[in-house]
Amino acid sequence: MRRRLLLALVAAVVVTVVPATAASAHGEKSQEGFLRMRTVGWTDVTFSGDSVQQGQTITVTGKVRIMDAWPSSLAKGTPNTCFMSMISPGPTILLKERTINGVSMPTRIDCAKGQTYDFSMTFAGRRVGRWHVHPAFAVKGAGTLIGPGAWINVTKNAAGFTNQATLLNGKTVNLENYQLSFIWIWLTLTFVIGMVWMIYWTVPKRTIPHLAVTSQIPLNTDGAAYGLVTKKDHRYSTIMMLATVVLLGAGWIYQVSSFPVKIPQQIIQFRPPPIERPAPLVTIAAGKSKAIYDADAKTVLLQIDASNTGKEAAQLTQFAVADLTWFNQAVPTSKPTGPQAVDTAYPMTVQQDTIAPGGSQQITITMPSDIWIKQERLLPIGESQLTVTGLLRFQTPSGAKSDVEVDEPLTPTAFKF
Amino acid sequence: MRQKGIAMAQAVETHEPQLRLEGRQAGKPGRGPIDWLGGWRTCIVGCTIFLLLAIAIRIFQQFTAWKYGIDASSKGFGRTYRALYYSEVLAATVGTLGWWGYLVRKGRTLVNREVTHDEEVRRIAVFWGLIGTTSVILYIMASFWPNQDGAWHQTAVRDTALTPSHIPMFYLFFPLGITITVGTYLYGRYWLPKIYGASNGFPWSFFLLISASVTEVAQVAMNEWGHSLWITEEIFAVPFHWPFVWYGWLASGIFALWAESAIRLFGIEKEVEDEATDPAEVGRFGARREEIEAVEAAS
């Protein structure tokens, strides 16, 4: 037994001194690729900064879309209740404000497949350190889908850190420790009363030897005749019980007088006001597009048949897949400023990236497969659905942007990596 | 009288080597059957070792969990938590088989030997020490780690079945539950044959307690399967988790162990009382009358 303990401890010590790279993801890569792509699509995610003092804020904004391709195996195929939050290694940050389509979002919302939501979340630094945080979109019955993450530095605030909340009567309290001393004192007082009861019964009286007597008398008797339970025991127990009544009474009076106005916890569920969005400029012809994984060339290709229904030329600038955004290297300004941009070392090339107004064209997008497979674990080889799903962004010379969903079957040339 | 004294001393000497296998320090002052460093030493050591093990892992997690533990696909995770997982599974397996093997091998050599009252009481105290250790391990597996599991999984993404909170809980202390419950049974079966000897059958008390530890481990597999499939939200109080509680209730058999051994303790007290009516029959180590007569007859 000791040897095992030693082995385990030695192993534990050894692994602590071995240097290791810090985790930059939050486990989203363990979610199946096809699900990450088919559930929600993230675009234009931007963090307003990457370093903040405790108590000061950063805002993340962007768009999140519940894809039309939402799988039927999740939330019975019909998302209807949703929530947004920040993924963080514990409450290293505090969520101070949250809006959805421009209105405040305290708790949950009604949602639907095919809807795109503009969101903003303002969070304050709380715990000093370097943290990887992501916006997240949760769908009831499915779980939490993770958006593009960024490293945030939270630095110490020399003036100290508090988390102020404002009561309806205007008073402010520090939520970091409001009522904390009272809660500790109260919990300790109840514990002390319990210990007094236990000590009363178990210290003056023996325990194990009682078995010799109790085994000879009926269950529903207190053995008073034999000295098991005495009149003194009854008296003191009643005193302790009454002391408990007094404690509870005192506590009740305290809370009634200190906090005369209380309300129950609130649930605020609503449908976010819809945002009028222009009709998509580009449509993808159904059944004519496909995705290919070329195992020899180590590329992932997306071939789409697209039609431009607008009055200006439409150029393909971005391809957003799950929490990643590929951008057209021929259009440097199309690189997203936020954390979802794929590194320029892994270029996306687009053949025939511009569609004339009213015209149709086959567009081929080529991306290195290393990112898909090794880094992001996004290519759904070995999963139960071989599809590639995402949002293609087209832009016109006048700056109009239009996102169109693409959801195509994936054909690998070989099942090798 | 002098001859009888020599014969008794010889009888004592003959028995001494075997008695020295048990409670070999029992003769020392302060190491008696019911002394803290005597019979109760197992309790102190056993309970402390596992508490320290849990604390050590908890300290390790404090420095590593948020840095390396949140992404199972990362190299850092491999070097810390995956390594911990493999080493603890290996160490627990080797340690368990080693300890059980020792108990069976040694137990077989001494199960049929009569022992003195002092020795039997010492063994019951050791037995209570093993039950106490079982209680501590059950606490660590059913309260200490589950609190962390809730805290972790409601905060971090559950990416695989090997998370920093699962690794010490499901894959170390849950199996240790089986180690200690079966080990305690083996100790009872061989060292306390008057209570748990094989001729009585298999005790229901141990059946329930061991079943609790085995079904808990089995439930881990079901839990991970469910979480990988349809339980995608991290709510703790769901019917899917309830088998953990039901199987845990089976551990109530532990109370029967205390009761059964306490009953034997009263039995020993009665035997001591009965024997004390004839002081001449009682030797320094409480050697049995028949053995003394046999030695006297031989000399």
Add this chain to the structure above:
Amino acid sequence: MAVDAKTLELRELLKKKYRYIDRKWDLIFWVTAAFVVGAAADITKQLFAGDWDFWTDWKDRQWWPIITPFAIIIIGSALQYIQWLAWRFPTGMTYTAVAFWLCTLVGRWVQWGAFVYYPMNFVWPATMVAAAIFADWVLLKTKGSFILTSIIGSGLFTLAWWISNYIPLAGLLQPAVWMDRVVTLADIQGIEYVRSQTPEYLRIIEHGSLRTFLGETQYVAFAFGTTVTVVGYWVGQAIGRGLAIWPIGRFLKKW
């Protein structure tokens, strides 16, 4: 009144001095059993009622008072049976409560506080100690009537549990402002201290219905909570009687 021989014998037996059975056995029992008892109560509470216990924004007046007392009375009831049967001590519920208090507080502070850094005024655990005293007192006064204790004791238990845990919660139910909405301080704790894997829609709390009896939902919850706690009490009795006591001295002959 003349005392019979059996009574005298038992009185003497109670005071008897033994050669081996000293106070250490008692101490070891009470201290080592506290681990498994506290843990059993803790895991039962965690998996039957845990989310309501973990967070202040779950401690509502409709679900919390029904689910939690039911969950926590189970092991206490089993211990009441064991400790009364074995020693005539009306301590089972309180013993469970103090062991459970220690387990849950260590767990909450070491894990939820020190590991994940939630402020303790957000994740403080409910206490059952005050409630337990009433249940044990009723057992004593009824001279070990488990039926009366299950009804009167459970009723007092539920009420005392609610009072003793509403008192620390009250300050966090004050109305406060978050963005442009009025919510409670507990709600703000829930919004601001991010729980990445616990979307708010998982919260099972009062959200209104067409039947709220002039706002007296709370009292209906009490009444139902008491009934459910009585059921919990008997689940505990089944555990104590069937799993802890019944096996004593019993052996499987074939398997």
